Amino acid sequence: MSNYNSEEIIDLDRKHLWHHMTQHKAFESNAPMVITEGKGLIVKDLNGREFLDACSGGVWCVNVGYGDERMINAINDQMKKMPYYAGVAGNIPAIEFAGKISSLTGLDKVYFSNSGSEANEKAYKMIRQYNRQKYPDIDKYKILYRKRDYHGTTIAALSSTGQEQRKEKYGPFVEGFVEFPHACCYRCDFNKTYPGCDIDCARVVEKIVLEEGPDTVGAVIVEPITAGGGVIPPVKEYYEILQEICKKYDLKLIMDEVVCGFGRTGKMFGYEHYGVKPDIVTMAKGMASSYMPLSGTVVSEEIFNVFKQDGDDPLSYFRDISTYGGSAAACRAGLESTKIVEEDKLVENAAQMGSYLLEKLNEFRDHPNVGDVRGKGLLAGIELVEDKASKTPMDEKKFLGVIGNIGKQGVLVGRTNRSFKNMNNVMNLAPALIVTKEEIDKIVTSIKNGLDSLK
Numbered sequence: 241m242s243n244y245n246s247e248e249i250i251d252l253d254r255k256h257l258w259h260h261m262t263q264h265k266a267f268e269s270n271a272p273m274v275i276t277e278g279k280g281l282i283v284k285d286l287n288g289r290e291f292l293d294a295c296s297g298g299v300w301c302v303n304v305g306y307g308d309e310r311m312i313n314a315i316n317d318q319m320k321k322m323p324y325y326a327g328v329a330g331n332i333p334a335i336e337f338a339g340k341i342s343s344l345t346g347l348d349k350v351y352f353s354n355s356g357s358e359a360n361e362k363a364y365k366m367i368r369q370y371n372r373q374k375y376p377d378i379d380k381y382k383i384l385y386r387k388r389d390y391h392g393t394t395i396a397a398l399s400s401t402g403q404e405q406r407k408e409k410y411g412p413f414v415e416g417f418v419e420f421p422h423a424c425c426y427r428c429d430f431n432k433t434y435p436g437c438d439i440d441c442a443r444v445v446e447k448i449v450l451e452e453g454p455d456t457v458g459a460v461i462v463e464p465i466t467a468g469g470g471v472i473p474p475v476k477e478y479y480e481i482l483q484e485i486c487k488k489y490d491l492k493l494i495m496d497e498v499v500c501g502f503g504r505t506g507k508m509f510g511y512e513h514y515g516v517k518p519d520i521v522t523m524a525k526g527m528a529s530s531y532m533p534l535s536g537t538v539v540s541e542e543i544f545n546v547f548k549q550d551g552d553d554p555l556s557y558f559r560d561i562s563t564y565g566g567s568a569a570a571c572r573a574g575l576e577s578t579k580i581v582e583e584d585k586l587v588e589n590a591a592q593m594g595s596y597l598l599e600k601l602n603e604f605r606d607h608p609n610v611g612d613v614r615g616k617g618l619l620a621g622i623e624l625v626e627d628k629a630s631k632t633p634m635d636e637k638k639f640l641g642v643i644g645n646i647g648k649q650g651v652l653v654g655r656t657n658r659s660f661k662n663m664n665n666v667m668n669l670a671p672a673l674i675v676t677k678e679e680i681d682k683i684v685t686s687i688k689n690g691l692d693s694l695k
């Protein structure tokens with residue numbers, strides 16, 4: 241409960257709260273949005289207005305939906321028992337959740353932290369140290385990342401992000417991160433058409449490894465399905481090719497499952513669609529359905545063992561710390577969220593409802609401003625263009641008008657947000673994994689009306 245009335249809250253917000261990803265000049269004429277309650281997929285704002293949240297908390301993360309009593313009770317119970325002790329010691333939920341994650345991924349060791357950015361930072365530090373301890377005579381420190389992928393906001397995570405507008409004004413970036421082409425067929429960098437293309441976007445990685453020098457490259461990081469960069473599922477052969485290149489040059493494959501993990505795409509992890517086995521998996525967001533902040537960097541025994549030594553080197557273990565990482569209450573939230581996903585068959589629901597959603601969205605392909613419809617499971621994107629022939633991305637103001645129109649109908653959808661110059665034109669959908677057919681119908685109808693407002 242708050243001690244302030246609505247006007248005072250808005251006043252305080254304007255005065256003191258720095259919102260994420262927001263130009264605050266707009267708040268001089270408009271009131272900031274304040275979300276006060278949530279149940280299922282519905283959120284309520286300060287004025288009591290209800291919205292259907294089609295993007296799981298705005299950034300694809302409240303996977304089991306709002307207000308799930310089982311989550312609240314589990315966290316409450318753990319809070320009473322023991323909310324926190326530093327990660328140098330084990331705690332029961334962290335131990336159990338690490339075991340669960342291991343059984344889900346087939347990997348062996350879980351290093352907990354607090355955010356997706358942090359999970360990726362840990363992966364980069366592990367790769368550098370692993371290679372320096374395993375191959376002391378060379379320096380396999382570089383990490384290759386893909387254009388359009390996002391790996392986080394901290395400086396190294398941003399250095400490995402393939403979105404030029406997100407990076408603008410924040411350089412200089414960390415040395416040792418090298419970009420390779422995106423995997424978006426709709427805007428193929430090689431001017432080819434799948435399936436007659438030989439998947440050049442994956443094969444080109446070998447050329448880049450050779451140019452950089454294989455002895456200098458330690459890993460490749462990818463989102464299994466690019467999320468914020470425009471919802472891009474690579475074609476089915478893509479990751480087998482990428483994994484072969486990794487094996488040939490002794491590179492670790494890091495899958496950033498921060499968005500895709502824990503059921504979002506209709507499989508427990510996004511890479512499962514592609515029949516590959518990563519060496520490192522990073523995860524956050526839906527991992528604890530965002531009831532508590534939690535992330536993880538999950539590695540194979542082979543990687544972990546390089547840090548476990550009897551030798552004389554006092555610096556051989558992973559000298560990393562994350563004060564809140566793996567707190568007991570957060571891990572209990574992760575355990576409970578995963579239990580709900582399994583018991584309520586939410587991965588299956590994501591697959592079924594995801595197919596229905598994509599089927600409905602594909603009906604918009606005839607609209608003159610719909611360039612492409614992409615997705616897998618409950619992760620979908622619609623790319624809006626000025627006209628189909630030129631594929632000119634829709635003007636951003638016009639695009640925001642469509643998003644605003646959908647919002648006015650009481651549905652909150654996501655979008656590419658200051659990621660690319662003149663190409664922030666993909667509408668994102670990622671409803672909670674509990675979504676029903678009726679809720680999808682409501683989302684689709686509001687998008688249809690939004691698109692019709694362009695005519």
Ligand SMILES: Cc1ncc(COP(=O)(O)O)c(C=O)c1O
Nearest residue numbers: 355356357390391392463498499
């Ligand atoms: C794929 C991916 N990786 C990493 C991150 C960073 O996560 P966080 O914002 O929790 O640091 C995000 C955030 O959107 C993401 O989409």
